[in-house]
Amino acid sequence: MTTATAPVGLAALEKELHPRFLTLAERERIRDLLAAGRSVRAIGRALGRAASTVKREIDANSGSEGYRPYAAHRAAAARRPRPKGRKLLRDSPLRAFVADALRRRWSPEQICHALIQEYPDDQSMRVSVETIYQALYFQARGGLKREVQAAIRSGRTRRKPRRETGRRTARFIDPMLMISDRPADAEDRAVPGHWEGDLVIGANGRSAIATLVERTTRYTMLVHLPGGAHDAETVRDGLVATIQTLPAHLRGSLTWDQGSEMARHKQFTMATGMPVYFCDPASPWQRGSNENTNGLLRQYFPKGTDLSVHSLEDLEHVAQELNGRPRKTLGWDTPAGRLRDLLTA
Known part of the structure; x- marks a missing residue:
């Protein structure tokens, strides 16, 4: 049964509506088709509307006298301008x-x-x-x-399309295992212990932090590089020290881009037992988890800042906070919770 509504001005009744709203002519046709015994689905087809739209309209605006198109249109016009507080x-x-x-x-x-x-x-x-x-x-x-x-993670106060600029360094001479050689259990994230890595670069390329993301749990580890240095020897030593804190069953492989900071990848593999697989040039999606994580880390380490000022304790705090966030891709579990399950299983 319809309820009483406040008087509605002529301007509101005659206002041109968005196509998703029923017009008075459509409401009159609903009345005529109902009187002719047409079904809800048949009326919907005649109007080019979903049957559910027609049914809601009839149910909301029918009384003892049947469906009333003019009362329905007045009620709809009265509802439109009502203030809606944020x-x-x-x-x-x-x-x-x-x-x-x-x-x-x-x-x-x-x-x-x-x-x-x-x-x-x-x-x-x-x-x-x-x-x-x-x-x-x-x-x-x-x-x-x-x-x-x-x-807002992007730091923008106005909406705009997202754009990414590719950044690839030249490949180095040492022989590499390519991502196409990576085992299938790493590719489909079925087995934990396979990691993706990269550098987050500071102002003018003079400082950096190394990041590691486990592909199955999305657990993140941040590698402190003394003074922000990111030459091959410093990165190798930082990665080895960090990986050696992991149990053996979580040391499967590491996937990296072809940056010169990984020129000592063979020495890293000898020290940790983890093979390093390299992405194809200009293919950041091949390390999708790490690319996503590096984007999140820019909330803590904005572009154009000096990363050498952050201590090991600072990085551990950021990693702990990041690993405590619920993730859609994990069914809203947290990376810390998923890794804890692996370690206690």
């Missing part, structure tokens, strides 16, 4: 949860799924990914650009 612009437990998660550098998608897990029976603790993004960009327009840049 969920995250008013103080509430939902806003507090989202704000706290953003401070911990969680993505909007991670926040949405965490809300479902934390509050499975509380529908008031729900928000869409788009609503979070809209709130962030709205705040940026209101003068909170610095705070929003800290919350």
Whole structure:
């Protein structure tokens, strides 16, 4: 049964609507086709609308006198201009949860799924990914650009298409095992212990941090390079020291690009027992997990900054925070939890 609505002005009734909204002419045709005994599906086909749209329209606007197109159109016009307050612009437990998660550098998608897990029976603790993004960009327009840049991983306060620029260094002379030679169990992530690695480069290429990501769990380890140096010997020593902290069953292989920092890959393999597989030139997707992780790390280590100022303790803190984030690709488990399961199994 329809409910009483406030009077609606002529302008609202005659306003040109988005094609997704039913027009008065369509509502009149629904009435005529119903009177002719046509089914909901037949009416939908006649209007070029989904049968579910027609059914909702009839159910919402039928009373003892049947379907009433003019009353239905007035009710729809009255609903359109009603003010809708932004969920995250008013103080509430939902806003507090989202704000706290953003401070911990969680993505909007991670926040949405965490809300479902934390509050499975509380529908008031729900928000869409788009609503979070809209709130962030709205705040940026209101003068909170610095705070929003800290919350949005890209650092942008306006939406724009993502672009990536390729960065490949020349291949070196030492013989290499190519990624095409990598075993199948590493390729399909079926067996843990296969890692992807790369360097995060600082200002003017003068400092760096080495990153390692385990392909199955997405667990991240950050390798401290003294003084930010990233010559082949320094990178070799840092990687060997880090890999040797792992149990033997998690030392399967390492995949890297053809950067000169891996010129001592044979010595690394001799020290760790891990073969190094090299990607094809200009093919960053062949280390997809590592590329994604390096993007996340730019929240902590922005481009154009000196990375040599970060201590080993700083890197361990960042890695711990990153490994504590729920990941979509892990069914919203955390990398730390997945690795813990491997170590205790």
